[in-house]
Amino acid sequence: QQQVKQSPQSLIVQKGGISIINCAYENTAFDYFPWYQQFPGKGPALLIAIRPDVSEKKEGRFTISFNKSAKQFSLHIMDSQPGDSATYFCAAQGAGNMLTFGGGTRLMVKP
Amino acid sequence: EPEVTQTPSHQVTQMGQEVILRCVPISNHLYFYWYRQILGQKVEFLVSFYNNEISEKSEIFDDQFSVERPDGSNFTLKIRSTKLEDSAMYFCATARTGLGSFFGQGTRLTVV
Numbered sequence: 431q432q433q434v435k436q437s438p439q440s441l442i443v444q445k446g447g448i449s450i451i452n453c454a455y456e457n458t459a460f461d462y463f464p465w466y467q468q469f470p471g472k473g474p475a476l477l478i479a480i481r482p483d484v485s486e487k488k489e490g491r492f493t494i495s496f497n498k499s500a501k502q503f504s505l506h507i508m509d510s511q512p513g514d515s516a517t518y519f520c521a522a523q524g525a526g527n528m529l530t531f532g533g534g535t536r537l538m539v540k541p
Numbered sequence: 542e543p544e545v546t547q548t549p550s551h552q553v554t555q556m557g558q559e560v561i562l563r564c565v566p567i568s569n570h571l572y573f574y575w576y577r578q579i580l581g582q583k584v585e586f587l588v589s590f591y592n593n594e595i596s597e598k599s600e601i602f603d604d605q606f607s608v609e610r611p612d613g614s615n616f617t618l619k620i621r622s623t624k625l626e627d628s629a630m631y632f633c634a635t636a637r638t639g640l641g642s643f644f645g646q647g648t649r650l651t652v653v
Contacts, residue, residue, distance in 0.1 A: 462640050466584075473545075473632050473644035474584060519584060526597030527572055527639040531584040 434522050436532025443539050449507040451535045453520035460522035465505050468517045510539045543567040545645035547633050553651045557622050562648045564616045564633030572636040573616045575608065577629040623652045
């Protein structure tokens, strides 16, 4: 019940395209859903986050869509750039403030 | 921009030895965490620390692990007797309000 399932595991997108990464969770006690970006050899960097009372949040080229009834949320990267090539992790936070991470998506944006 | 600082960046230790990983949190943050990431796998929660005590810990965080904030600034993770399977990247994370954790660059621990 604590798992967060993330798909796809890897994604190749052309420059300028839209990258879409999906996550699903089971635990309805989760109340905060951040996305992290990680470059090789670096720590995860907080990208954007959403609370379950909101269905969408946009920051620049990054948008989170949240479907509370389906217990799913997704990250959309508009106008994807080669510099966006990284591993993306969704996460969910509930009681105790611990983050439960998805398995990660390795994104490659081709020039 | 404030950041979480971790030292050392890489630690090699012999099996059975004790290691201490150090973290300097962002100055006004009150919530502290340790996570680990085995190579190529997802990030896993180890422990959370608030108000000078452990608030949550995972199954991974057994009696070989301990945390403390000895001087009010550094936040440390100690592994008493390292095993080969402890080899991983260890990340310290901190948060001001409990939401929006900021991660350090990590310490790569290699147990040989």
